[in-house]
Amino acid sequence: MPGFSSPPNPQAFNQQVWEIARRIPRGKVATYGQIAKMIPPPNGVEIETYAAFAPRWVGGAMAACPDDVPWQRVxxxxxxxxxRAGAEKQRQLLEAEGIIFDAKDRIDLKKYGWSGRDEDIPQQPMLF
Structure with missing residues (x-):
């Protein structure tokens, strides 16, 4: 399996990640992998390879997101x-939205996880 440190077209991939993250409602969270599953694999990238690398690509997109993206919800x-740097700020922002962390600093994904309904996801052709 070839290594992909970034998606074949990072700008297009990041834009899709940010568009999805903007749809996560206040008081809800999504995971890197959940967002990755909402984006089709780029042309030429096998499904298994995409599944292995895409959550990291989402993390990279979130690290570089514009100010209008609610990065704390991912x-x-x-x-x-x-x-990472900013972890305490992320926790403060999430708590301000009403999200409660348990004794092990986890968020209950069943309670606070975003469903990511298909109608909330931008429908676009593959941009890769």
């Missing part, structure tokens, strides 16, 4: 904030 698959 978390890891364990229901946790990923360890």
């Amino acid at each position: 978390i890891n698959s364990q229901g946790k904030i990923s360890e």
Whole structure:
């Protein structure tokens, strides 16, 4: 399996990630992998390869997102904030939206997870 440190067309991929993240309602969260599954694999990238790399690509997109993207609402698959600069700020923003963390610093994805309904996702042809 070839390595993909970034998507074949990072600008197009990032735009799709940001468009999805903008649709996450206040008081809800989505995971990197959940967002990745909402975006079709780029042309020429096998499904298995895409599944392995796309959540990291989503993380990269969120690290570079514009100010109007609610970056704090995207978390890891364990229901946790990923360890990095800005983690405390992310927690503060989520708590201000009414999201409660448990004793192990996790968010209950069943309670606070965004459904990501298809009608909320931009429908576009593959941009890759």
